[in-house]
Amino acid sequence: MRLHRLDLTAFGPFGAAQSVDFDELSAAGLFLLHGPTGAGKTSVLDAVCYALYGSVPGVRQSGQGLALRSDHAAPGTRTEVTLDLTVAGRRLEITRQPPWERPKKRGTGTTLDKAQTWLREYDPVAGAWKDLSRSHQEVGEEVTQLLGMSREQFCQVVLLPQGDFARFLRADAEARGRLLGRLFDTQRFAEVEKRLAERRRTTEARVREGDADLLADAHRMQQAAGHAMELPDLSPGDPGLAQAVLTAAAIARSTAREQLTVAHCGRLAAESAQAAAERELAEARELARLQRRFDEARERAARLQERADAHEEAQERMRRARKAEAVAPALELREAADAEHRRAAGAEAHARARLPERFADAGAAGLAAAARRAAEELGGLEAARRAERRLAGLSAERADLERQERADQEVVEEADAWLAGWEETRAALQDRIAVAQEAATRAEQYAAQREPAQRRLSAARLRDQLARDTEDTAERERRARERVLEAKEHWLRVRERRLNGIAAELAARLQAGEPCAVCGATEHPAPARKDAGHVDREAEERALAAHQEAEAAHDEAEQHLSTVQRALAAAEAEAGDEPTDRLASAVEELESRHARARDAAADLHAASEELRRAEHERERRTALRQEAAVRSASRGSRREALDEERTALESELVQARGDADSVAARAAQLERTAARLTEAADAARAAEEAAERLKAADGRLDEAAFRAGFDTPQAAADALLDDTAHRELQRRLDARQAEEAAVRAVLAEADTATAARRPPVDLAAAEDAARAAAERLRRAASAQDAAARRCAELDRLSARAATGVRQLAPLREEYDRVARLAGLAAGTSADNERRMRLESYVLAARLEQVAAAATARLHRMSAGRYTLVHSDDRTGRGRSGLGLHVVDAWTGRERDTATLSGGETFFVSLALALGLADVVTDEAGGVRLDTLFIDEGFGSLDDQTLDDVLDVLDALRERDRSVGIVSHVADLRRRVHAQLEVVKGRSGSVLRQRGH
Template sequence: MRLHRLDITAFGPFGATQTVDFDALSAAGLFLLHGPTGAGKTSVLDAVCYALYGSVPGARQSAQGITLRSDHAAPGTRTEVTLDLTVAGRRLEITRQPPWERPKLRGKGMTTDKAQSWLREYDAAAGTWKDLSRSHQEIGEEITQLLGMSREQFCQVVLLPQGDFARFLRADAEARGRLLGRLFDTQRFADVEKRLAERRRTTEAQVRDGDAALLADAHRMQQAAGDAMELPELSPGEPGLAETVLGAAAVARATAREQLTVAHCRLAAAESAQAAADHALADARELARLQRRFTEAQERARRLEEDADTHRAAQARMDRARKAETVAPALELRDAAEAEHRRAAAAEARARALLPQSLADAGAAGLAAAARRAAEELGGLESARRAEQRLSDLLDERAGLDRQERADDDVLAEAESWLDGWDDRRAALQARIDTAQEAATRSEQLAGRREPAQQRLRAARLRDRLTGEADGAAAEERAARTRMLEAKAHWLDVRERRLNGIAAELAARLTDGEPCAVCGATEHPAPARKDAGHVDRAAEEQAHAAYQEAEEAHTARERRLGAVREELAAATAEAGDTPTAQLTREADELERQYAEARRAASALHAAHEELRRAEQEHERRTAARQQAQLRAASRAARRDTLDRERAALEGELAQARGGAASVAARAADLQRQAARFTDAADAARLAEDTAQRLKDADARLADAAFRAGFDTPQAAADALLDDAGHRELQRRLDARHTEEAAVRAILAEADTASAARRPPAALADAEEAASAAAGRLREAASARDAAARRCAELDRLSERATASVRRLAPLREEYDRVARLAALTAGTSADNERRMRLESYVLAARLEQVAAAATARLQRMSSGRYTLVHSDDRTGRGRSGLGLHVVDAWTGRERDTATLSGGETFFASLALALGLADVVTDEAGGVRLDTLFIDEGFGSLDDQTLDEVLDVLDSLRERDRSVGIVSHVPDLRRRIHAQLEVVKGRSGSVLRQRGH
């Protein structure tokens, strides 16, 4: 993979479009990306990663989307990154735009545009670019497939963060495993471990569930068998559980079958005894029933004899009522005639009370003649009644015209009053609109000045705070420098003292007969001795570690002081020398003016609306005035017509009313008279007719009572019975006859009479004997049923237990096999001597490859002194497989990488990073990486070490590979001529490129 060109627009600290020509930088093989802290060096690498994968590296992933946008970008400029590169022999161009929140094109407010991506390929034959895809997913899959690396692998292999590998050298096995697992994607092996562990837990749970179910069935069998089954204390998973349960079940089943045979014999004997007792009880009950029946019949005959007189009186009453029933129709007819005559007489009296005194005693014919005369006079008033109704309508219409005239007069007066002040009102509303419009313009102008003023005020406050921090950081840096120099002097002193006594240290290792490591002699007549102030290797290393710690602390303080001074310079450049208090007053005054302008501008919409409503009201009132004037002209003509018609109708009606108030009153009076005369005549005729019908009904009633044998009609009426009384008397007579017949039949029965002559039945003794026999039968049946259920339940549970044992056998074998595999892959098995997990085993193989690849470079960097080796040894009580040691050829000792010094750690971590890049590249299919970036690690190197590192990095240019160093160390600008400088400013950072 080779990078050619990178275009960055509104991304990170870069407000405008910036371009990086990697072809020009790569021509020198080694180039430098430098700039002050916070300028945006890492943002260039972020842009490369974002173009390829649509996300930025490491912890900066959360800064994706809209937050990638530069704060210095113009409002109309969209964030965009374009990368031109060659990978797998193909020239590609990738363009990415994150989501963008921008102002709406129409109206106010903001809207968000979606993220966009483009992928193009250069056609060398045609000399043009060809579009391939605009899909985020398709582009991501295409790039991942071509590079053969995930985003994490790319960031670890192409963007080499030296600090991560230094921590990798000092990390424990778990931390190394996490890093290698991300790079080599060994999650599938961890999934195998997890799957085996889950399978072990599942099969173990199934076996235990099966044993628990078998034990539950055994306990149920024990409950069903009672004392016939003995079951020892057992638990799930215990050996011999199945054999013990099945043996106890067989014994319980045999015992239960013997108990069932005995219960059958007892039940047969109880059934025979109960049959005999039931037969004796039936005979006793029948004898008692017949004796009780005879006694009850004798008692009923005695009561009938005592009630004989009452029965004869009831019979006589029934005969008299039957005779009176022949007179009942005549009685009903006479009562109906009398009621009708009373109603007619009352109606006649009411009708005559309403007549004039002259007609109070007139007959029906005279009253009918008076009614006809009133009706004839009423017909002559019909025309006058219509004329009177017309006059009433005419007066109502005349009154309506008067009301309409008064209403129109009010409308005209109100409209004239309102329209007289229209010009002044319209001018006042227009003045309010103009004032609000001016305020809106002024608020827009002030809004553009607010943010710069606030930004300058924030910079001034930051300037004041950083001034104090800079003084404190300078003091801390001076103190740290003093401590570093003191620690260095102490270390050099200890080192010199150890070198002075090194002969004694070497002499301690001499053995008679073995050659000396210095001179080769096998005899050692006078070996050197340690003096009282001898310094050993541990003391020297302790002093050196203290010096390194002090040096790192001083470097950190120096970096912090530089960062604070850079921030202070930037804040001072933006805020100037103006005091913060003055900037605060200016910002507050600007805010006050802006608030007043906003308040005044807020009335613009209301003023427009009020003017619109006023113009609508003006149009409405003008139209109302015109309509009122038209209605006034038409009312005058209509009023004259109505007055003429009124005079003619009033003359006609004066003659028709007579002495009444109106024609309608005169007609109503005549109508009431005719109705009264007609009602009185009808009532008189009806009273005469009903009187005659009452007289005829009295004659017919007297004749019917005489023929029925009654002295008077009243006697016949008293003998009558209503329906309820008749039914009750007949029921009593019928019940008497039925009872007499029943008593005679019972007393005539031969069985009943024979039973009455026998001794009283012993029913209680027979019932007690039958109850006892039934109880013994129930007990025997219950015992038989219990024994049968016990046998059936034991058979069912035994079959289920046998099936469970057969089903659990292969499951238990599977559990044993899975448990052994899970323990082996998890590193907990006794067969796994090194306690190495499966994933650790795979990662150990990868680490061994990485160590071999890193050693090839480390030996060149250290002039053949150091070699990285992989170790499977266990560390403490932990698991083995991911140990990493370094072999020092000068001492021949192998030690942990965590013991390397600062410079040695840098060499080793750089070699490890490059070796890991080679291994991951091979893992990705051998994709060639022509462009590498090395970030961090150069600030703590002295001049001699820095020269050695640059020589090693310069050797990486072999096979046309270019290496970019990301650092702000000033000395590198003199040593590396091809440079990409990041310059920061108030309007954002810019890139400056210088070739070889």
């Protein structure tokens, strides 16, 4: 990857558009990015990272989105970053615009524009740029695939953060593991450890669950077997659990089968005794039944003899009733004729009572003739009846016309009354619509003001919070600065004391006969001696380390203070000087006004609908009024025609109705007279015919009674029985006959007579004996059933336990295998001698490669003194694999990298960073990295070491790389000619570029 050009607009501290020509800077191979503290050197690197990945490095991710925008930019200028680079042989141009709040084009306030991304590629054949994508996701995937590195890896191998690698040298194994894990993506090995641990827990739980089920089955077998099974004290996980359970189950099954055999024999004996008792009870019951049967038969014979006279009377009554049945038809005929004669006579008397007196003595023929005369007169009134009905119709039609006239008059009056208030109603509704429209306009205005006001209130609250945070952060920065001064003063005092006693320190190394390292003499007559306050090298290095830690803490506090101050400035620019409570009151008032306007505007639709309905009602009522006027005009001529027809009909009806009130009344009078005469004639004829039939029935009845042997017809009638009495008497006679036959049959039975001659039987004793035998059988059967259930339950539980044991065997083997693998991967197994986790093992191999690559450059930087080596010694918590030591060729000793001095730490961490860049590049698939940046750390080097380091960096050009040094060290400006200077000003920072 080679950078060609970077364009910035309104990004970070750069308010105006800025450009960086990396091709010009990279021509010398080594270029310097310098400027005062806070000018924006790191922001240039942030812009490169943002263009590639859409986000800035991890420690500065709080500046994403709207916070990336420069506070010095003009309101209408949008933040934009454009990067021109070559990667994997392709010339690409990436442009990114973060989201920003721009002024609205119409009205006041701001609106939020979304982030945008463009990716273009240069076509050398066409000599022009072509668009590839405008999707954030597609551009991000394309860049990541081409570079072969994530954002974290890119920030470690291209933007070399020296502070991170200095901490890496002093970090423990866990911290190193986290960093290396992000760079080399060893999460899959951690997932393997996790999966093995989860599988171990799962199989262990299944084994314990199986043991628990087996132990539960053993307790169930013990409960089923009662006292026949003894189970030792066992718990899930015990080695001999399965064997103990199966052995105890076998003993319990054998005992249960013996108990079942004994219970079966007892039941057979009880069944034989119970059968004998049941036979004896059956014989006793049969004898008792026969004796009772004989006694009951004798009692029934005695009762029959007592009722013999009543039986003879009943037989005589039945004989007379059968003789009277021959006279019954004549009696029924005479009763029917008599009833018919009485009805006919009553009907004739009733019909004659309704006739005038002149018809009292008329016969049936005279009454019929008078009825015919009345019917003929009624036929002559038919025409007059039609005229009378027509007259009634005319009256109804005339009344209907009057009713219609009144209804139309009411319609006209109601329409006139409603239309009289129409103008006032329309004006009121139009006023309501105007008020609602005005409220809707106000609601839109308030809605447009709500978002800026709420955003300003949020900024004011953030401003207040940041103001408090600024005070706290400034106080922490002041204390950190004081600690830096104290630590530096302490280090200088310790260094001065050591230099004062350096002679004693050198004398301590003198050996008799060996030349002095200072003067070369082999005799040492008066070597200097250490006084009580002597300070050695280790004490000086500890003081220096404390000073460096204080400086790092101060830098972090200063950076945090700068971040908070920038955020406070942004919040103050957004919120202004207005107090928060006043802004909150203004927002609340604006919300209240908006709510009231919105409620008033809600009436717009209802008022419009009501006006539409009122206009429709006006049109309807006007149409009804016109229709009513037309109908009223057409009814006048109809009334005149009806009046003329009515006069003609009334003169005709006067003659037809006579002295009656109406023709209909006259006709009704004639109809009633004809009907009554007809009814009376019919009734007279029916009475004459009924008298003749009654006379004939009396003659037939006398003759039938004489032939049946009765003196009078009344005697025959008294001897008759109705159906109920006849059936009851016959039933009594049949029952008497059946009872006599049954008694004779019982008394003639041989078994019954023989049983009657035997002594009375003792049935209660036989029943007691049978109950006792049945109880003994029930207890024996219950004992056998319990023994059988016990055997079945023990067999079932034993089979289940045996199945569980068979299923547990492979599960135990799986658990043992998985537990061994999980212990090895987690570093907790005794087989893992160095207690090294799987992920740590992989990372240790990577760290060993990084140390080898770093040593190649560290030799040159340290003039062959230092070598980085990987160590797998155990560290905290007994783990190992991620140790990093430095071998000092001057002393021949190997020590931890945390003991390096400040300058040593810098060039060792630089070598480590360059070595890590090479390894990660190879890991990423050999992507060529032609541009590197090294951020700070050169101020801790002396001149000789700085020359060595620059030689190493300059040698990177052998691999056609260009290296950018980010530093404010003044001496580097003389040594590095290609420079990019960041100049800080009140209106924002600007970039000045100088080539070689």
